[in-house]
Structures are given as C-alpha cells and as structure tokens.
Amino acid sequence: MISAIILAAGMSVRMGSPKQLLKLGDKPLIRIVTENVLASSVDEILVVTGYKENQVSAVIKDLPVKTVINPCYEQGQGTSLAAGVKNLPVDTEAFLVFMVDQPFITSLLINKVIEEFKKRRCLALRPVCNGQPGHPVIFSYDLSAQLQQLAGDEGARPVLKKLGSRVEYFTVQDQAAIFDIDTPEIYESLKSLNKLTLN
Structure with a gap:
C-alpha cells in the first residue's frame, strides 16, 4: 500500500492567513491538493489538520480521505508529520508527504515518484x-519510527539530513516539484490564472 500524508495544520504566519483555505479559482488550496492526490495511484490519504480545523475539514468532508487532528500544531510542521505517520495503516509500504501550498503537483508527477520508488x-x-x-x-515505511519522533518546524529535514547519501534523487522537468505559494505576493500573482499549470 502506498499512502499519502497532506500537511494542512499550520497557521501560515508569514502568509498572514491560513494557506489551506486560500482560494485559487473557486477552490481552497487544501481541496486542490487533496483532489490532485486522489487522482493519483495513491491508495490511502491522510490529511493532518490543526489550525482552523473545522473550516479545513468542512472543505474536504465529501472526499474519501482520513482526517487526523494534530493538537500540537502550534509547535511546528514536524509535529503534524509525526501525527500523520502515527496514523498510517499498518500495511503501508511507503508514503508521500505533501504540503498544502503546492497545488500544481499533478497526479502525473505523483505517479512518476511512486513508479521510481518501486524500481x-x-x-x-x-x-x-x-x-x-x-x-x-516518498519515504519507506521503515523510516516511520524516526518520523514519529519529529518536533519543531523543520518537517522531515532532520531525518533526511541524518540519512545523508541514503536519500536518492531523480530528475524531473516539472517545475511544480519546486514551486510553492510562500508569500502573499506569489499568491496574489496566481489568483488571476485561469488554470493550474506552470508549464
């Protein structure tokens, strides 16, 4: 089983309002990201909520995903990832981690990552x-114990750093892999787009 964890618990302090509820077109980012993952070959999706939990959950309540509440979301992204990993199905082979501010990552890119991992x-x-x-x-479930210990606001970076050369990479041409909506200026410039594409 390949699972996905979507991190949607943060307060988005730099943005000034919760990113998960910002809209592109008529959809909030959390809805866009979740639908993109649902369109991929991922078997199970966990959405980690925290800040504005009721509003975020309401946006995706009709989608076939599992919601996990992180009561420690104020302590940083690491706690949200840890909460997601703790709730993964026991038969999970590997899991992908998604940020709510990357709405351009398509099912095509997700499937490429999964296929390359399986190889x-x-x-x-x-x-x-x-x-x-x-x-x-994408992480092997063998790393779940380490990821469940995460805290602070660095997400999975401490684990990736510890793994060092054991982290593998592959080249893609899709700009979506490295694009996020990190500032109010970027968000404002995107709101006028008619479709979600970077290419």
Whole structure:
C-alpha cells in the first residue's frame, strides 16, 4: 500500500492567513491538493489538520480521505508529520508527504515518484528540478519510527539530513516539484490564472 500524508495544520504566519483555505479559482488550496492526490495511484490519504480545523475539514468532508487532528500544531510542521505517520495503516509500504501550498503537483508527477520508488526500493526518494530538490518526497515505511519522533518546524529535514547519501534523487522537468505559494505576493500573482499549470 502506498499512502499519502497532506500537511494542512499550520497557521501560515508569514502568509498572514491560513494557506489551506486560500482560494485559487473557486477552490481552497487544501481541496486542490487533496483532489490532485486522489487522482493519483495513491491508495490511502491522510490529511493532518490543526489550525482552523473545522473550516479545513468542512472543505474536504465529501472526499474519501482520513482526517487526523494534530493538537500540537502550534509547535511546528514536524509535529503534524509525526501525527500523520502515527496514523498510517499498518500495511503501508511507503508514503508521500505533501504540503498544502503546492497545488500544481499533478497526479502525473505523483505517479512518476511512486513508479521510481518501486524500481529503486530505497529509504527515501526525492524529485529534483533544475538542480533543486523538490516534492513530493516518498519515504519507506521503515523510516516511520524516526518520523514519529519529529518536533519543531523543520518537517522531515532532520531525518533526511541524518540519512545523508541514503536519500536518492531523480530528475524531473516539472517545475511544480519546486514551486510553492510562500508569500502573499506569489499568491496574489496566481489568483488571476485561469488554470493550474506552470508549464
């Protein structure tokens, strides 16, 4: 089983409002990201909520996903990832991690990551675009114990750093792998787009 964890619990302090509820077109980011993952070959999806939990859950309540509430979301992204990993099905072979501010990652890119992981059978695999490591990262379930210990706001970075050369990479041409909506300026520039594409 290949699972997915979508991190949608943060307060988005730099953005000034919760990213998960920002809209592109008529859809909030959490809805866009979740639908993109649902369109892929992922078998199970967990959405980790926290800040504005009721509003975020309401946006995706009709979708076939499992919601996990992180009561420690104020302590950072690491706690949300840990909460997601703790709730993975026991028969999970590997899992991908998604950020709510990357709505351009398509099912095509997700499936490429999964296919490459199945070929390599490594501990962690990350797409690279223009020489820059991107998302989504896929982890072997063998790393679940380490990821369940995460805290702070660095997400999976401490585990990836500890793995060092055991993290594998593969090149993609899709700019979505390295693009996120990180500032109000980027968001404002995207709101006028008619379709979700970077290419």
